[in-house]
Amino acid sequence: MAPPSAVEVTAESDTSALTALSPLSLKGVSKRRAAAGRLIAGVAAEANVESFKGATQHLHKPKAKRWDHHFSAESASRKGNSLKQAAKYLRTPGLISLGGGLPSSEYFPFDELDIKVPQIGHFSPAETHQNGAIVKAGKHDLAEGKSIYDISTAFNYGQGSGSAQLLRWITEHTEIIHNPPYRDWFCTMTVGSTSALDMALRLFTQRGDFIVTEEYTFATAVETAAPMGVGCIGVAMDGQGLLTTSLDSILSSWDPSAHNGARKPFILYTVPTGQNPTGATQSLQRRKDIYRVCQKHDVYIFEDEPYYFLQMQPYTGSNAPDAPPPASHEEFLSSLVPSLLSMDVDGRVMRMDSFSKVVAPGSRVGWITASEQVVQRYMKHADVSTQGPSGMSQLILFKLLDEHWGHAGYLDWLVHIRLEYTRRRDVILAACEEFLPREVVSWKPPMAGMFHWLKIDYTKHPAYPRLSVPEIEESIFLKSIDHGALVMRGSWFYAETTATHNTMFFRATYAAAPFDKIREAIRRFGEAVRESFGMTDGMVG
Structure with a gap:
């Protein structure tokens, strides 16, 4: 079934509109833009996020x-980029600027950029190759x-917030999807969520602090915090x-x-949807409970959500008919577990969004949503470090998301991605059911994300307890490599790398490999497990 088609909102007058029943029309994006007038934002223009909201x-x-009591000394000392503060004067009529050191676009060796992208509702690679739309800049x-938005603007210096043109689309998208329940929420662009986490940790923590996170967590998050002297x-x-009880x-x-004199943690880092590495997805009630515990202890939340839109169709089993796809934008949006941002009445959530998993990781464009106070401090850091995402990437994304697809077309694309990842998830689950020995390997079907978390009952290993859990894990890992399949060791994802653990997991991903390769890799991993456990008589050829 094709994704729901695009929805247009056409202004009739200053006070009314012809709308279709959809979240987009209810938010009145087209009408709001018409009332605001044409957005004019030249080189290094400041972006007024408040003007992009309702x-x-x-x-x-x-x-x-307010979060003054949690900000780090480093953050409190940042004054921002004094030169960029002059950008607000560029709007002065008739002003001739000899101020900023902006190269003349006359010397940019680019005249035109053509990008071939999918037509709305025709998202397959074959359809795009044959009949894709050419968008030009x-x-x-x-x-x-x-x-x-054009090359002379996008390819020059910009603000740490990113361009006004793309930031407007991001702000509208955030309002459509999450509608934060407090007034002064803001968005600003990031160079992807890994960079956002690095800057957020510097914003709030200092050497010797601890943050709390899932016991198995994104390894790069631990590795980002460690050199700062921040433990997990x-x-x-x-x-x-x-x-929440834990x-x-x-x-x-x-x-x-018991923690070298460290103060009580006041930062929670969590990946609520399709968690890396476990694939776990927090239910609505679980998210509400987590938020209440954070209120109780005055904890600030880093909500890292690269997999939010990879929430998949319900798993119906390898031999059952597929669940029908969402029939409308409303049905798609209502099927998503509400975000922590959407229930954040205090402004205690910094949500990290990214285009990496749903458009392309090489864009290195993402954004955070948080209170104005937090975002302003984040931007002061960005202005003297990353300076903002690549203008080339911003222009490409603007052409695709704003001028070509629009908000409705982007939702259509997300429905398409949902169905594609559902197919991939179902392929790996079917392979596991066929090739893995259920006597020692167990799993739960993931609801979202890119990862399948396989639990190994190491107590049934013939060398246990003579060999330790890490030794058995390593032997299975190396055996799998010998059989030609790479799956990640669960111990690589420990939040507390020095702690003792009595569980064993392996992480497989179904994100990129062709379907036949997914099946073959699981078959090879199954052989490795059987061989390691002395179950060679039950091998599947």
Whole structure:
């Protein structure tokens, strides 16, 4: 079934509109843009996020809490980029600027950029190759009235927030999907979520601090924190991710003397949807419970959500008919587990979004949503470090997301991606059912993301307890390599790398390999497990 088609909103007057029943029309994006007038933002233009939000939609909401008591000394000392503060004067009529050291676009060796992209509703590689749309960007499209964003603007220096043109789309998208329940929420662009995490840790933590996270967590997050002198405390997990009872217990019983005098953790880093590496997805109730525990202990939340839109169709079994895809944008959006941002009445969530998993990781474009106070501090750091995402990437994404697909077309694309990852998930699950020995390997079907988490009952290994858990894990890993299949060792994802663990897992991904290769890799891993456990008589050829 094809994804729902694009929805247009056509203004009739200043006070009414012809709309289709969809989240996009309810948010009135087209009408809002028409009322605001044409966006004019030249080189290094400041972006007014408040002007991209609904004018009256948020006035009834409370303002966010202030977080001065949690900001690091480094953050408090940042003054921002003094030169970029002059950008606000560029809007002065008739002003001749000899201020900023901006290269002349006359010397950019690019005149036109053509990109072939999918037509809405025709997203397959074959359809795109044969009949994809060519979107064009010229050097002087803005001056010539052809577009509000062009090469001369995008390829020059910009603000740490990113361009106003793409940031407007991001702000609207965030309002459509999450509609944060406090007034002064803001967005700013990032150079992907790994960079965002690095900067967020510097914003809040100092050497000797600890943060709390899932007991198995994104390895790069641990590796980002460690050189800063920031440690991780692992929270116990179940099939829905981190356990609130464990989180509450850790925070309630914190003993500084047991942690080198460290103060009680006040940062939670979590991946709520399709968690890396476990694939666990927090239910709505679990998210509400986590938020309440964080309120109780005044904990600030880093909500890292690269897999949010990879929430898949329900798993119906290898021989059951597929669940029908969402029939409309409303049905698609209502099927998503609400985000922590969408229930954040305090402004205690920094949500990290990314285009990496749903468009392309090489774009290195993402964004955070948080309170204005937090975002302003983040931007001061960005202005003297990353400076913002690549202008070339921003222009490409703007052409695709704003001018070509629009918000409705992007939702269509996300439905398409949902169905594609559902097929991939089902392929690996079918292979596991066929090739893995259920006597020693168990799993739960992932609801979202890219990862399949395989639990190994090491107590049935013939060398246990003579060999330790890490030794058995290593032997299975190396045996799998010998058989020609690479799966990741679960111990590589420990939040507490020096702690003792009595569980064993391996992480497989179904994100990229062709279907036949997924099946073959699982078959080879099954052979390796059987051989390691002395079950060679049951090998599947």
